[in-house]
Amino acid sequence: MNLRPKHYVGLLDRYRDRLPVTPDMRIISLVEGNTPLIPLEKLSREAGHEVQIFAKFEGLNPTGSFKDRGMTMAVTQAVHEGTRAIICASTGNTSAAAAAYAARAGVRAFVLIPEGKIALGKLAQAMIQGAVVVQIEGNFDDGMRIVKEMADAAPIAIVNSINPYRLQGQKTAAFEIVDELGRAPDYHCIPVGNAGNISAYWVGFSEYAGIKPRTAACGFCAEVCRFPQPAVTDSRPIMLGYQAAGSAPFVRGGPVEHPETVATAIRIGNPQSWDLAWAAVRESGGWVDECTDEEILQVQKLLAEREGVFCEPASAIAVGGLLRDIARGKIKPGSLITCTLTGHGLKDPDTAIKQSHSGVLRIPAQTDAVKRAILERM
Numbered sequence: 047m048n049l050r051p052k053h054y055v056g057l058l059d060r061y062r063d064r065l066p067v068t069p070d071m072r073i074i075s076l077v078e079g080n081t082p083l084i085p086l087e088k089l090s091r092e093a094g095h096e097v098q099i100f101a102k103f104e105g106l107n108p109t110g111s112f113k114d115r116g117m118t119m120a121v122t123q124a125v126h127e128g129t130r131a132i133i134c135a136s137t138g139n140t141s142a143a144a145a146a147y148a149a150r151a152g153v154r155a156f157v158l159i160p161e162g163k164i165a166l167g168k169l170a171q172a173m174i175q176g177a178v179v180v181q182i183e184g185n186f187d188d189g190m191r192i193v194k195e196m197a198d199a200a201p202i203a204i205v206n207s208i209n210p211y212r213l214q215g216q217k218t219a220a221f222e223i224v225d226e227l228g229r230a231p232d233y234h235c236i237p238v239g240n241a242g243n244i245s246a247y248w249v250g251f252s253e254y255a256g257i258k259p260r261t262a263a264c265g266f267c268a269e270v271c272r273f274p275q276p277a278v279t280d281s282r283p284i285m286l287g288y289q290a291a292g293s294a295p296f297v298r299g300g301p302v303e304h305p306e307t308v309a310t311a312i313r314i315g316n317p318q319s320w321d322l323a324w325a326a327v328r329e330s331g332g333w334v335d336e337c338t339d340e341e342i343l344q345v346q347k348l349l350a351e352r353e354g355v356f357c358e359p360a361s362a363i364a365v366g367g368l369l370r371d372i373a374r375g376k377i378k379p380g381s382l383i384t385c386t387l388t389g390h391g392l393k394d395p396d397t398a399i400k401q402s403h404s405g406v407l408r409i410p411a412q413t414d415a416v417k418r419a420i421l422e423r424m
């Protein structure tokens with residue numbers, strides 16, 4: 047299809063010089079990326095200390111989460127290698143993205159999801175997009191173990207974030223942030239589940255600063271990295287990762303056997319990118335902390351009510367952890383801070399409705415009655 051020359055056609059095209067994209071590849075894209083960096087003006091003001099907080103709203107990707115960034119790259123590569131099927135374990139969003147890009151590419155997607163505990167919107171996406179949805183009697187970590195064993199036995203591409211192409215695609219979010227701000231932020235806050243995304247952002251921020259992340263931070267993606275490239279900025283942010291208290295292996299210092307949290311997207315006890323994530327946190331001088339489910343839901347509501355930004359619970363944790371760290375004086379005054387809001391609130395309508403205490407007014411279909419109800423609440 048012929049489009050205007052400057053028309054945005056997706057992140058593999060925009061950042062192809064910095065990605066393992068070759069001219070002979072058939073690019074599988076849904077025009078993902080290029081998501082807005084939304085200033086959180088009220089929350090910044092209320093947080094005080096002259097901080098400026100921006101939300102990178104990844105919920106506005108085609109399937110409603112950042113997983114699209116990694117999936118366009120991973121599926122493009124898989125198709126290039128001649129793969130006819132892809133597989134992943136998922137807490138929901140990876141399966142939604144895998145299903146969409148598989149549909150686009152014309153390959154089959156198999157997705158393993160945990161029993162119960164998957165947000166309704168994500169399940170709907172995987173189902174209507176024609177993936178084979180396998181619900182296992184276990185959690186995400188069980189699914190991940192099975193997928194790894196399966197891939198050795200069958201000619202099928204794993205598209206979880208242990209696939210180095212996923213992280214390559216995901217690192218472009220860091221590029222976009224720097225391109226938008228004209229500099230790197232002082233801090234970047236991000237939810238941590240399987241820990242692929244925090245690792246990818248660190249690779250992205252590092253590459254843009256002209257620094258090759260230490261082997262530990264690049265490691266397995268070394269062979270697919272296109273480095274060095276010209277530096278775009280001279281600094282990197284401090285990386286702050288946040289986990290749900292019931293599934294916080296990075297805070298506990300080791301795997302959590304029965305992870306639990308309302309933030310189902312990060313209900314993961316045995317993160318696959320353990321070393322990469324630690325490298326990102328340590329090299330940047332950052333930290334990992336936890337938030338309770340109560341805090342997570344409270345901040346999800348705060349973002350929706352005060353800023354009009356509706357993200358899923360797992361995403362809200364980035365802002366929740368940050369606001370607490372600002373209040374505790376752990377963030378330098380005057381800082382420029384970005385937070386990744388990883389997924390859209392519409393993914394999980396049940397949780398949103400459950401915590402909307404105001405509910406829905408029921409009144410007769412009469413103008414007088416409606417008028418009275420409104421005036422009482424002005």
Ligand SMILES: *Cc1c(COP(=O)(O)O)cnc(C)c1O
Nearest residue numbers: 139239240241242243311388389
């Ligand atoms: C996948 C996901 C995460 C966690 O990302 P990791 O790379 O697994 O750490 C967080 N939030 C949402 C909405 C997700 O879909």
